[in-house]
Structure formats: C-alpha cells, structure tokens
Amino acid sequence: MSDNQNLLAEQRRALILEEVRRRGGVRVNELTRRLGVSDMTVRRDLDALARQGVVEKVHGGAVPAAEASSHEPGFEAKSSLERDAKEDIARVAAEMAVPGSAIALSGGTTTYALAHKLLDVPDLTVVTNSVRVADVFHAAQHGGAGAVAAGAATVVLTGGVRTPSDSLVGPVADQAIRSLHFDVLFLGVHGVSVEAGLSTPNLAEAETNRRLVASARRVVVVADHTKWGTVGLSSFARLDEVDTLVTDSGLPDAARARMAEHLPGLVVAGGPEAA
Known part of the structure; x- marks a missing residue:
C-alpha cells in the first residue's frame, strides 16, 4: 500500500472513531454510505481501531470501547488519534512559550506535537520526562529538520521507569523534578473532569505529574x-490548579461552559477564548 493510501486510511479511521x-x-x-468506500474497507478499518483498543466491534458495527480505568494505551496507538486537533492545540500552546524561559513538557502525544512547534522558540531550557519529546529536540540539534544552532534548546531528560506511553516515572524522576523550578509546565493528560480533575491510569505517572505541577x-x-469526561485510575491535580487548558474546537459548547466555570483560563484552538 502506498504512503498516500496509508494517510487516507488514517484519516478515514479518525473520522470513524469520532463518529463512534x-x-x-x-x-x-452507514459508514460505507458516508465515506464512499466498500463494506470490506470499513470492516478493515474497524478491525484496526479494535486492535488499538478504542472501539469494540459488535454485530453490524462498532461501539466505543469500555476501557478499564487502569488501561494505558501505548504511544503508537494514541498518536494516530485526533491528529488535526493535536496540531491545532500545539500551534496555540507554542505561543505561550517565552524565548529564554525554562519550561517542562510531560509525556503524551499532544506534548510530542507541541515539541515540534517549540523548535522555533530560541534559547529554551526544556525539562521533560518524555523520551519522545527529548528525541524531537535531539534530532533537530543533530542535523534534523528545524535545527537552529544559535538558539537550540537545552534539554534535561529525567530518569525513571518507562511507561507504555514512553514517559519516565517513579522515584528517580520524582527526585530530579523536585529540585527544579519551571516558568511553565505543558502537561498532557489521560482524562479531564470536574469531579476527578486531571487523571491517569498509571499510579507512578500520577505521582510524577504531581511533582511537575x-x-x-x-x-x-x-x-x-x-479527554473531557474520561477518568483514569489516579487523580493528580484539581482543575483549580491549572492556569490554562488548551483544547480543540471539537469540544461541545456545554462542556466548554462547564470547563470555563472551573478553570482560570480555557483556550479553544481555532475558536474563542473563555476566561
């Protein structure tokens, strides 16, 4: 299959997941009519989404997967989802990074997208517990696309135990973070809700995220x-501990209104900002 066909398949599967x-x-x-593809193509797409653990196949179609609160998808599975939304979020969030400042990036596919946008911000000091994020800056500084010798970031990668999402967590990471101070933390999350705040399926990651906050x-x-309405096994921060949440225009109006009641700042990428 060609690269172009692969890209089309990814886009189609993202649309199917959004509809589910x-x-x-x-x-x-219904999907064959809406997407203009064959029954077999749709079934292959559903098979692929089911293997990622994001849908459950039922007779004649699919429903959202009923994930356990302790289930943690791998980085590759998550990276194929909501790509356009993550790009929009990353573009807006990157504008919040001040040249010459000390920032932290947690693990996650959205912070990974953000890291690529931050390559253009000069003289950053970047602390991260994400192997993937560190690799973005390393590649740029060693001949990859976007390398800028004069204003290259100084990157500090914490130690720790690697999670399925390629984050480093545990006592080693916690100790390293405890002695540091950041101007701004860009934090990816598994779930956001009014009742549970910010949460993750991984207990060790929850403690490391507490240290970052x-x-x-x-x-x-x-x-x-x-991520709205999703609750992982362990909460690590209340919504009132967040200064700004950057999300995308797919968030329903009712959810935006409820979020805005509990957050100092809500920014909808590509949409209006709610104080």
Missing part, C-alpha cells in the same frame, strides 16, 4: 476534546 464517540455507536452500512509557576494543560 459522538453517537455512541455506528453501523457498517508542584514545580511549575504556571500550568498549561494540552488536551483534545476526547
């Missing part, structure tokens, strides 16, 4: 609309 989540389920025949003067959460 929005409606609570879809039928194969405690070490930051300003906390910016970067989370696409699918």
Whole structure:
C-alpha cells in the first residue's frame, strides 16, 4: 500500500472513531454510505481501531470501547488519534512559550506535537520526562529538520521507569523534578473532569505529574476534546490548579461552559477564548 493510501486510511479511521464517540455507536452500512468506500474497507478499518483498543466491534458495527480505568494505551496507538486537533492545540500552546524561559513538557502525544512547534522558540531550557519529546529536540540539534544552532534548546531528560506511553516515572524522576523550578509546565493528560480533575491510569505517572505541577509557576494543560469526561485510575491535580487548558474546537459548547466555570483560563484552538 502506498504512503498516500496509508494517510487516507488514517484519516478515514479518525473520522470513524469520532463518529463512534459522538453517537455512541455506528453501523457498517452507514459508514460505507458516508465515506464512499466498500463494506470490506470499513470492516478493515474497524478491525484496526479494535486492535488499538478504542472501539469494540459488535454485530453490524462498532461501539466505543469500555476501557478499564487502569488501561494505558501505548504511544503508537494514541498518536494516530485526533491528529488535526493535536496540531491545532500545539500551534496555540507554542505561543505561550517565552524565548529564554525554562519550561517542562510531560509525556503524551499532544506534548510530542507541541515539541515540534517549540523548535522555533530560541534559547529554551526544556525539562521533560518524555523520551519522545527529548528525541524531537535531539534530532533537530543533530542535523534534523528545524535545527537552529544559535538558539537550540537545552534539554534535561529525567530518569525513571518507562511507561507504555514512553514517559519516565517513579522515584528517580520524582527526585530530579523536585529540585527544579519551571516558568511553565505543558502537561498532557489521560482524562479531564470536574469531579476527578486531571487523571491517569498509571499510579507512578500520577505521582510524577504531581511533582511537575508542584514545580511549575504556571500550568498549561494540552488536551483534545476526547479527554473531557474520561477518568483514569489516579487523580493528580484539581482543575483549580491549572492556569490554562488548551483544547480543540471539537469540544461541545456545554462542556466548554462547564470547563470555563472551573478553570482560570480555557483556550479553544481555532475558536474563542473563555476566561
């Protein structure tokens, strides 16, 4: 299959997943009409989404997967979801990074997208517990696209135990973070809700995220609309500990209004900002 065909498949599967989540389920025949593809193509797409653990196949269609609160998808599985939303969020969040400042980036696919946008911000000191994020800056500084010798970032990668999402967590990471202070933390999350605040399926990651929040003067959460209402096993921060949440235009109006009631700042990428 060609690269172009792969890209089209990814886009199609993202549309299918969005429809499943929005409606609570879809039928194969509905998807074939809407997407203009064959029954077999739709079934292959559903098989691929089911392997990623984001949908559950049922007779004649699919429904959202009923994930356990302790389930943590891998980085590759998450990176194929909501790509456009993550790019929009990253573009807006990157404008909040001041040249010459000390910032922290947690693990996650949205912070990974943000890291690429931050290559153009000069003289940053970047602390991260994400192997993927560190690799972005390393590649840029060693001949990759976007390398800028004069204003290259200084990157500090914490130690720790690697999670399925390629974050480093645990006592080693916690100790390293405890002695540092950041101007701003860009924080990716598994779930956001009024009741549970920010949460993750990984207990060790929750503790490391608490340390990141405690070490930051300003906390910016970067989370696409699918994270709203999701609750992981362990909460690590209340919504009132977040200074700004950057999300995308897929967030329903009712959810925006409720978020705005509990957050000092809500920014919708590509949409209006709610104080």
